[in-house]
Structure formats: structure tokens, C-alpha cells
Amino acid sequence: MIEELTRAEVEELLRERTVGRIGCHADGVTYVVPVIYAYDGEAVYVASVEGQKVRMMRTNPHVCFEIDEHEPGAWRSVVAQARYEELAGPEAERALALLTERFAGAGRRRRPESGGRATVCFRLVLGETTGRAVRPFASEPR
Amino acid sequence: MIEELTRAEVEELLRERTVGRIGCHADGVTYVVPVIYAYDGEAVYVASVEGQKVRMMRTNPHVCFEIDEHEPGAWRSVVAQARYEELAGPEAERALALLTERFAGAGRRRRPESGGRATVCFRLVLGETTGRAVRPFASEPR
Secondary structure (H helix, E strand, O other): OEEEOOHHHHHHHHHHOOEEEEEEEEOOEEEEEEEEOEEOOOEEEEEEEOOHHHHHHHHOOEEEEEEEEEEOOEEEEEEEEEEEEEEOHHHHHHHHHHHHHHHOOOOOOOOOOOOOOOEEEEEEEEEEEEEEEEOOOOOOOO | OEEEOOHHHHHHHHHHOOEEEEEEEEOOEEEEEEEEOEEOOOEEEEEEEOOHHHHHHHHOOEEEEEEEEEEOOEEEEEEEEEEEEEEOHHHHHHHHHHHHHHHOOOOOOOOOOOOOOOEEEEEEEEEEEEEEEEOOOOOOOO
16 A cells, blocks of 8 residues: 655655665656765755766756665655756855765765766756655555 | 676676666656566566556656665666566566566565555566666775
8 A cells, every 4th residue: 555655754765865866858768867965955966977867957957856765565755856957166066065964974985986077066956746655564465 | 987787787686676766758747666676687577556657658658767776885777778568468467477476585575455556567678778886985086
């Protein structure tokens, strides 16, 4: 039985998780890619490199952001419609600060090398957001 | 530094993981949703219920399928372009058998109740597939 998460549960999950997926679409192609993010209550912030997802989101900024978590027989997920906004200057600095703060204490975590590609900082401003959960072990197996 | 996975590594990850995400697009909306799947070397098989993702994939069968795994500072992911095919009769039975076999031994796992909605079995036939990995702790932090 699928249940809706409350707004508080959605917020908690967005703050708790560190990996989400962006779904974007351009020129007839849909693309899903995992990202590490930080969340500030309104948007998720990502530091990435030039590449397919950035090109697609520049073409079509209407994207989807998804997070989920699982254990055997149970899961929770959040799916949000979102708007891509590329960041520069002080806004990009703030995004990097949020990400650094979010991942401080994660041991030896460092940003991977970008392989010479330019860093692109962006945020996804979350719009319509739904959270769902399946509680395990329904009474009526089929 | 992002590295490409070999075809063997991609196959291994597809067989090993149990949760993937479908990205679909219809009527200007992109939607990403997690699913539990089984993989037979050509397609991933899902048993779902009538709902938004099924409606969207019937409208536009060109979808994206994504899996990932993470540990601090490292991740692997597979992203595939895929074609939605709804299953009926013996094909649906085979999909359910694959899923049952895949999840046998997962303890008390049972299918959750569908809340009265019809079960929809489908497969995503995988086309162009890429695997990527970030190995941790690059030598040049920034």
C-alpha cells in the first residue's frame, strides 16, 4: 500500500539524503543522472562539470529531481518538478559553501578531479513535490 | 576523475542492484520514479500498478533507466536509453517469475498491496547503455 509522506517527512528526507537523481529532457531524449547535492529548504545545489546533463538543462530547464531510500520490503521516495538555474559569482560561491558544509566530516571526501572540464554550479528550485512510502509486509500477499 | 565502466562491469551492476529509476517524458513533463526490477541480460522487468509512470510510458515509450551505488567519495552508475513494452499473458507471467526468482530468499518480502489498482507488468528493453565510476580521493583536491 503506497502512502503519501507528510511535508515534514519530505523535508527531512531532502535534508538527510546526499545523492539524488536529475531527470532532464531535450531533443527527444530523456536522461537520468545521479548527483551529490545540498538542500537549503528551497533548492538543491550541485557542483558538476560541463557535460550532457548541463547541456540538456540549458536547453530545457524544466527537470525532475528524485531521491529514494530502501530497505527490504519498504521504501521512501521524493519526486519534485524543478527549474534549472545556473549559478555564477557569489551565488556559485554560496553553493560551494553549502556543499562543503554539507559534506564536512565525511572523512577523506574530496571533490574528484574534473578531468580538465569547467566546474558548473547550479541549483534546482523545487516546485511541485510529492513523497511516497511503501510500508513493508502488507497483510494480503498475492 | 570520471571513468567509463567496462561492458562486464555494467552487466554485473545491472544484475547486482535491485532498485533502479525510470525517467520518462510526456506532455512537457519529465518524471523520475524508483522501481524494483529484475534483469535478464536484455531488459529490466517491473511489476507496477496503473499510475502516472505507466500512463506517461504508454504515451512516450522512449525512456531512460538508471542505477547507481555509492560509498563516501566513490560511486558507480549505469544509464541506459530504453524502450517501454507492456507485457500480457505468458510474457507477464515470465516477468513475475523473474521477479519472484530475483527476490526469493529476501526474507519476509512480499509484494505490497496495490490498493485495488491493476497490476501492470512491463519491460524496458535496454539500448545505448553507459557506465561511469568515480574512484575516490583524487590526488589533486581543489
